[in-house]
Amino acid sequence: MKTRGKTRGWIGAVAVTAVIALGNVAFWALPNQHERELPAVTEPLLGAAYSPFRPENDPKAGEEPTLDQVREDLSLVATTFREIRTYSSLGIQGQVPAIARERGLKVTMGSWLDKDEAKNDREIESLVQGARRNPNVTRVLVGNESILRADQTVDQVIARIRQVKSQVRQPVSTAEPWHVWLEHPELGRAADFLAIHILPYWEGLTVDQSIEHTVAMHNRLKRMFPGKPILIAEAGWPSDGRAFNAAQPSLAQEAKFIRKLNARAKAEGISFYLMEAFDQPWKRYDEGGVGAYWGYWNADRQPKFDLTGPVAPLPAWPAIALAAALIALPLNLYFLGRRRDVSWTGRIAFVALVQASAGLVAWVGYRFAVQYMDISGAVAGGVLAVMMGMLVILLLSQTLEFVEVLFARGRKRPSEPVETAPDGFKLPKVSIHVPAYNEPADMMRETLTALARLDYPDFEVLVIDNNTKDEAVWRPLERICEELGPRFRFFHVSPLAGFKAGALNYARHNMADDAEVVAVIDADYVVSPDWLRKMTPHFADETVGFVQSPQDHRDWQDHPFKAATNWEYAGFFDIGMVQRNDHNAIVQHGTMTMIRRAALESVGGWSEWCICEDTELGLRLMENGWSSVYSNHRFGWGVTPDSFMAYKKQRFRWAYGGMQIMRAHMGRIVGRTPSALKPMQKYHFLSGWAGWAADAVGLIIAVMSVIWGALAIAFPAIVELPSSLFVVPALAGFAIRTIHIIGLYQGRVNCSIGNRLAACLAGLSLSFTIGTAVLYGLVTRHLPFFRTPKAENQPALMQAFQMARNETILAVSLVGVAIGISIVYAPFVESRFWVTLMLLQAANYGSSLVMALVAALPARKARKTAAAVAIIPNPADGSQHSAA
Numbered sequence: 001m002k003t004r005g006k007t008r009g010w011i012g013a014v015a016v017t018a019v020i021a022l023g024n025v026a027f028w029a030l031p032n033q034h035e036r037e038l039p040a041v042t043e044p045l046l047g048a049a050y051s052p053f054r055p056e057n058d059p060k061a062g063e064e065p066t067l068d069q070v071r072e073d074l075s076l077v078a079t080t081f082r083e084i085r086t087y088s089s090l091g092i093q094g095q096v097p098a099i100a101r102e103r104g105l106k107v108t109m110g111s112w113l114d115k116d117e118a119k120n121d122r123e124i125e126s127l128v129q130g131a132r133r134n135p136n137v138t139r140v141l142v143g144n145e146s147i148l149r150a151d152q153t154v155d156q157v158i159a160r161i162r163q164v165k166s167q168v169r170q171p172v173s174t175a176e177p178w179h180v181w182l183e184h185p186e187l188g189r190a191a192d193f194l195a196i197h198i199l200p201y202w203e204g205l206t207v208d209q210s211i212e213h214t215v216a217m218h219n220r221l222k223r224m225f226p227g228k229p230i231l232i233a234e235a236g237w238p239s240d241g242r243a244f245n246a247a248q249p250s251l252a253q254e255a256k257f258i259r260k261l262n263a264r265a266k267a268e269g270i271s272f273y274l275m276e277a278f279d280q281p282w283k284r285y286d287e288g289g290v291g292a293y294w295g296y297w298n299a300d301r302q303p304k305f306d307l308t309g310p311v312a313p314l315p316a317w318p319a320i321a322l323a324a325a326l327i328a329l330p331l332n333l334y335f336l337g338r339r340r341d342v343s344w345t346g347r348i349a350f351v352a353l354v355q356a357s358a359g360l361v362a363w364v365g366y367r368f369a370v371q372y373m374d375i376s377g378a379v380a381g382g383v384l385a386v387m388m389g390m391l392v393i394l395l396l397s398q399t400l401e402f403v404e405v406l407f408a409r410g411r412k413r414p415s416e417p418v419e420t421a422p423d424g425f426k427l428p429k430v431s432i433h434v435p436a437y438n439e440p441a442d443m444m445r446e447t448l449t450a451l452a453r454l455d456y457p458d459f460e461v462l463v464i465d466n467n468t469k470d471e472a473v474w475r476p477l478e479r480i481c482e483e484l485g486p487r488f489r490f491f492h493v494s495p496l497a498g499f500k501a502g503a504l505n506y507a508r509h510n511m512a513d514d515a516e517v518v519a520v521i522d523a524d525y526v527v528s529p530d531w532l533r534k535m536t537p538h539f540a541d542e543t544v545g546f547v548q549s550p551q552d553h554r555d556w557q558d559h560p561f562k563a564a565t566n567w568e569y570a571g572f573f574d575i576g577m578v579q580r581n582d583h584n585a586i587v588q589h590g591t592m593t594m595i596r597r598a599a600l601e602s603v604g605g606w607s608e609w610c611i612c613e614d615t616e617l618g619l620r621l622m623e624n625g626w627s628s629v630y631s632n633h634r635f636g637w638g639v640t641p642d643s644f645m646a647y648k649k650q651r652f653r654w655a656y657g658g659m660q661i662m663r664a665h666m667g668r669i670v671g672r673t674p675s676a677l678k679p680m681q682k683y684h685f686l687s688g689w690a691g692w693a694a695d696a697v698g699l700i701i702a703v704m705s706v707i708w709g710a711l712a713i714a715f716p717a718i719v720e721l722p723s724s725l726f727v728v729p730a731l732a733g734f735a736i737r738t739i740h741i742i743g744l745y746q747g748r749v750n751c752s753i754g755n756r757l758a759a760c761l762a763g764l765s766l767s768f769t770i771g772t773a774v775l776y777g778l779v780t781r782h783l784p785f786f787r788t789p790k791a792e793n794q795p796a797l798m799q800a801f802q803m804a805r806n807e808t809i810l811a812v813s814l815v816g817v818a819i820g821i822s823i824v825y826a827p828f829v830e831s832r833f834w835v836t837l838m839l840l841q842a843a844n845y846g847s848s849l850v851m852a853l854v855a856a857l858p859a860r861k862a863r864k865t866a867a868a869v870a871i872i873p874n875p876a877d878g879s880q881h882s883a884a
Contacts, residue, residue, distance in 0.1 A: 013336035016348060020332060020355050021325045027359065028321040034310035038256055039263035041307035047083030047108070048296065049234055049276035050074075052092055055299045055372065058282055064092040070099050076301060077277050078103040085233060085273055087144050088112040089126035090119075097134040106138045108195075108233070108273070110175070113143035113160065114151040124164060131168040139231070140168060141195055144175045147184070158190040165192070175233045178217040185224065193229040194221055199275065201237055201290075204245025204827055207257045210237070211264055218270055229271075235261060236275030239304055240370070241290025242720075243829040249290055252313035255305040258296070281372035288720050292372045299372060316370075320362045328358035341582075346407025353399050357392045360728060364388065367723065384704075384726045387697055391729035394694045397687040398736050404579055405744050412582040415629045417534035425540040428516035429458040430532050430594070435503035436523040438468045441476035443639075446526055452484045456532040459519075460512055461488045466496040466503040498608030500590070505605050518600055520614075522591040524638040526554060531635040535594060538629045545599035545626025546618060549592045550577070554637035561855040562640040564758035565647055567751050569640075571759055574632060574748045576688075581630035585684035588618025588628070592636045599626050610664070612657025619661060619685060623668050625676035644765075644848075644855040645803045651766045652773045655692045659777025662689045692774050699771030701730060702810060702841045709817035709838065713824050721825065724833035731833070734840050764844050765851035768807045800852035807848035814842035 052070050057063040065073075070092060077084060084100060085108035086093050097107045109130050111123040124142070131137045142160045146152040152160075157174050165172045171192035178196045181188050188194055198217050200210030214235060222230055237257035238249040258274060265272055279299040283291035298304055305311055314320075332351040339347060364385060373381060421427060432451060436444065444463075451461050463481055468474040474492050481490035491510065496502050504520065511518070517536060521527060531549075538547045550573035556566035580586045593614065603620045610616040618628065641647040667673035669682050711719040738760070745756040801808065818838035825831035 010337045012344075013333060016336050016344075016351070017329065017332050020348075020351055021329070023352075024325050024328070024355050024359060025321050028314075028317040028324075032312055032314045032317040034312050035252060035256065036310045038259045038311060040309075041259055041262050044079075045081050045258075045262060045274060046271055047085060047106075047273040048077060048081045049236075049273055050077065050084040050086060050096065051276065051278070051280050052096065053280055053282055055281050060282070060285075067092070067095065067099070070096060071102070073278065073301070074100055074103045074105060076297065078105055080296065080307075081274070081277070082106065083108065083138070083273070084277065085141070086110045089123050089130050094126050094130055097130050097137050101134055101136040106136050107134065108139040108141060108231070109134075109137045110141040110144055113146040113157070114149075120160075124160060128164060128167045131170050137170060139171050139173070139193065139195075140164060141233070142172060142174045145177065145197070146174070147176055147180055147187075154184050154187055158187060161190050171229070173231075178221060181221055182224065188221075188225045188228065191228075193231060194225060195231050195233040196221060197234040197275075198232055199234060199236065201244060201247040201249070204247050206246045206248075207237065207253050207260070209246070210257060211260050214261060214272075215264060215268060215270065232270065232272035234275040235272045236294050238290045238293040239279075239295075240293040241288065242831075244290075245827045245829070249293065250313060251305050251315065252311050255307070255311045259307060279372070284372065284720070285718055288716070289371075316366060320359075320366050323362040323365065324355065324359040327361055328355045341409050341412060342403055343407045343409055346403040349407070350396075350399060350403045354396060357396060361389070361392065381722070384722055387701055388726050388729050390690075390693065390697050391732075394690050394697070395729055395732055395736055397690055401576070401579060401687075402736070402739065402744060404582075405575060406747055408582075411578075413584065413629075415538070415581060415631050417530075417631050417633045417635075418537035419534065421537040422540045425537060427457060427533070427536055428539060429460070429512065429514050430456065430517045430519050430536060431507070431511035431515035431597075432459060432461045432519045432521065433504055433507040433511070434461065434463045434521055434523060435500050435507070436463060436465045436468075436477065437503075438470070438473055439465075439477070439523045441473075441480065443524055444477050445480050447521070447523055448480055448484055448488065450526040450528075451521075452488070453529050454527070454532055455529040456536075459487065459532060460515065462507045462511060463488065463490045464503040464507050465490070465492045466499075466506070467494045468492070469494070498606075499611065501606040501608040501610070501613035504613070505608065508600065508605050516597050517594050518597055519594045520590055520592075521636060522638055525591055525636045526638075527592075527636040528634075531592075532594075534633075535631065535635070538631075539594075539596055541627070541629075543625075543627045544596065544629055545621040545624075546588055546593060546595040547629040547631070548577075548586055548588055548594075549631050549633055549635045550574075551589060551591055552634040552637045553640045555639045559859045560758070560857065561644070561851065563755065564762040564851070564854070565640045567749065567755045567759035568762035570749050570751070571745060571763075574750075575744050577630050578632050578748065580684050581628075581632075583680035583684055584627050584678070585622070585681040586618070586628050586630045587688065588614050588621075590614035591638065595621075596626075599624075610657055610660050611653055612661060615657065616661045616664070619665055622681055623665070623675040623677055643803070644800070644852040647762075647851075647855075648766065648769045648803070652769050655695075655770045655773035656777045658689055658692050659774055660781070663777075692770055695767045695771040696774035696778075697771075698730070698767060698841070698844070699775070702814060702845065705834070705838055705841065706810070706813045706817050709821055709834070713817070713820040716824055721821070721828075721831055721834055724830040727833040727837045730837055731840070734844075761847050762851060764847040765804075765807075766848075767844050768810065768848060797853070797856065800849065800856045803855075804848040804852040807845040811842040811844075811846040811849070814838045814845070818842070 052065050052073060053059050054065050054069065057065055083106040086096050087110045088094070089109065089111045097109055100107050109127060111127040113120050113123065127140055127142070131140050142164050143152060143157055147154055147157055161172050161174060173191035173193050173195045174187070175195040175197060178198050181194055181196055198214045200213050203213070205213055214232070218230060218232060237254040239251045239254040241249040243249065261272065274296060276294050278297050278301065279293055279295035281292045281299055296303065331354050335351055336347050368381065368385070434447065448461065448463070463477060465474045465477055478490045478492065481488040491506065493506055496506060498505060508518065517539060519532065535547050535549060538544055551569060553566045553569070556562035577586055590613070599621055603617070603624055606613045607616050622628065641650060668675040668677060669685060708719070708722065712721050742756065745751065745759065749756070818835045821831050822835050
């Protein structure tokens with residue numbers, strides 16, 4: 001029966017995978033149906049603008065194609081067009097008319113006028129000579145948009161037109177956009193014909209609007225200059241690039257524009273040249289990315305679409321859909337077939353997101369394949385693609401946690417407190433270790449008095465005061481231990497290396513010989529009497545190496561800052577730890593933990609090189625085959641950080657320590673070094689580190705957004721905003737994070753919606769700190785020393801700004817750049833995605849200032865406890881000190 005159930009499960013998995021794959025195909029197929037009602041182009045088009053440059057040429061650097069390459073181009077052009085126009089009479093372009101004559105092509109020969117009058121003289125001289133030597137030159141153009149660029153005045157161009165008219169027999173004009181001719185009728189009177197540019201993309205029109213606009217502007221000029229010939233010297237549509245208001249660049253839109261304009265031009269007797277014959281990648285530096293994609297043929301001289309048959313908006317969609325399906329297939333099959341602990345609703349939701357992510361990856365891969373990029377663009381795009389890939393992985397990891405929590409079919413390893421020890425199990429002696437540094441006597445009295453009240457038959461308490469210099473601080477602790485009786489032993493050790501781990505190792509070497517279990521609590525924790533009695537029975541299972549119960553807090557009710565941090569901590573213990581326990585992959589944290597002495601000794605004790613010695617020990621125990629138990633029951637209560645700076649320093653230490661652990665243990669995680677870790681244990685530790693890394697990726701993206709955005713604002717013709725595709729995972733990450741708080745807290749954390757939102761704010765406020773810690777952790781081996789801004793004697797408001805100084809600077813920078821982009825790139829629809837992302841990032845980092853300001857508020861009820869909330873190295877003497 002069990003085998004039959006598994007078979008049915010795999011049949012269902014295959015069936016659902018097939019449905020998801022078909023949905024993927026439909027997603028790509030439905031918007032890419034062929035448009036069949038377009039008029040066909042059955043005869044050669046009148047003409048095309050021709051620039052001979054290839055991807056390897058940079059005309060600004062004087063690089064030109066060879067004569068043989070021009071001959072190849074014009075042979076191809078002659079198959080579709082009857083005429084061409086050029087833009088310069090110098091260099092290789094000056095030789096185009098002669099080669100065009102060999103191919104039977106007529107030429108409207110052009111010249112380029114700018115502010116360099118000496119070069120302009122050479123252009124005009126070469127233009128005249130080319131028109132005289134080549135009978136296939138039917139028209140000549142004196143300059144191209146030189147008035148629009150303000151390189152020449154109207155009077156200067158008119159003078160040049162008259163100069164050339166006196167020397168050639170062909171009609172003479174200049175090429176300018178339609179509005180220049182309307183604004184300067186004297187220019188039209190001086191020219192033999194009007195060479196007008198109508199490029200409705202740059203006016204933000206749709207293709208259908210553009211056809212009507214083109215005809216309307218032509219006819220308006222025709223009425224303005226009756227009897228004067230008009231040539232639309234540039235009319236076209238880009239096949240790629242940014243949307244400009246309503247104008248959408250695409251292959252299908254370009255094909256639609258050409259075919260509809262050709263039909264309308266034939267019907268109304270309008271002459272037009274297509275802009276242009278071949279894509280010109282070099283133009284992206286002048287016109288942005290869209291400038292590279294106006295050709296009928298691409299830069300490799302392949303036609304981009306058919307002029308007669310049906311046109312697909314995205315001809316490559318079948319390949320993209322297949323790639324997306326293949327990328328998602330292995331993970332989808334595995335998850336659907338193996339994760340029966342999750343309901344079908346949860347499994348389908350997860351694999352649907354996997355398929356969507358695979359589609360995004362396939363689409364980005366396709367976009368990279370068809371884009372024209374130089375080395376710098378490829379490198380920048382590659383970096384963004386890597387960032388996006390990391391965000392996709394993180395997004396899937398967070399979604400998996402969401403699905404596992406909300407759609408789980410019961411708990412795999414429910415580990416509740418044990419009310420009655422198993423028959424035959426003798427409660428072991430427990431040695432409780434309390435490391436302390438510079439701790440206030442009043443607080444320690446509360447901690448130790450609570451330990452004295454433990455309802456447990458056999459235990460001892462070792463208080464290890466390490467490196468406290470002031471005897472007036474540590475002597476009272478010694479007296480408290482003496483008052484509490486022989487179970488309490490006090491050690492003042494100075495100097496003692498190794499920080500907290502060093503203190504715990506010292507206690508390990510000095511505990512009672514008959515102690516079988518080591519328990520650890522922080523100096524600020526008050527425990528309930530039943531802690532040991534209800535948790536030590538878990539050691540009846542001889543495979544259990546350590547047991548853990550949550551950290552909780554006792555001083556948060558009277559201050560909104562402390563309340564927010566309390567509930568932010570609670571999310572980890574009520575959601576993440578519960579889920580990880582199902583896979584025997586919990587995170588050991590340094591307080592409220594118990595370790596089997598034999599297990600601790602078998603792995604060599606606490607690691608003094610790591611500032612998160614607790615988590616490192618837990619992972620090391622698992623690598624050596626020991627299992628763990630997590631009971632989500634509160635047995636101990638400490639104090640929350642007293643300030644936002646203390647909160648930041650604590651989280652910095654955790655994240656930095658996480659990177660230390662990752663670097664030291666990655667070989668065992670990925671299998672290079674043998675270990676007893678199970679696949680799901682490896683996954684949960686990797687996903688935990690990935691959670692830290694998400695903030696580092698977000699920080700990098702935020703900084704890159706500011707730098708890239710500022711450059712795009714300052715140099716819009718050179719630096720373009722990255723594709724909005726890169727924004728999708730980041731925006732999805734914000735959405736998932738919000739859903740995570742609302743959904744998972746709703747199901748697992750017993751608090752109000754207001755407290756959930758406060759917890760979300762607290763978590764967001766640490767993004768910069770965590771991101772910085774991760775980046776430091778990846779490149780350094782020892783915790784860097786950060787000087788706390790000295791603002792104790794300043795007003796609370798100023799202290800808050802100091803504590804969130806870096807985050808506030810970044811948030812303000814993001815807002816400033818977002819405003820600049822919204823102004824400079826207002827017509828570009830995709831810029832709105834970047835503005836949205838930057839504003840969300842600004843809100844993320846701005847939350848640090850909000851939390852700092854909240855922390856500066858006065859408490860509703862006075863309570864002062866100098867807690868040791870974060871231990872960091874003192875570079876001067878190697879001792880420890882409290883971040884509080």
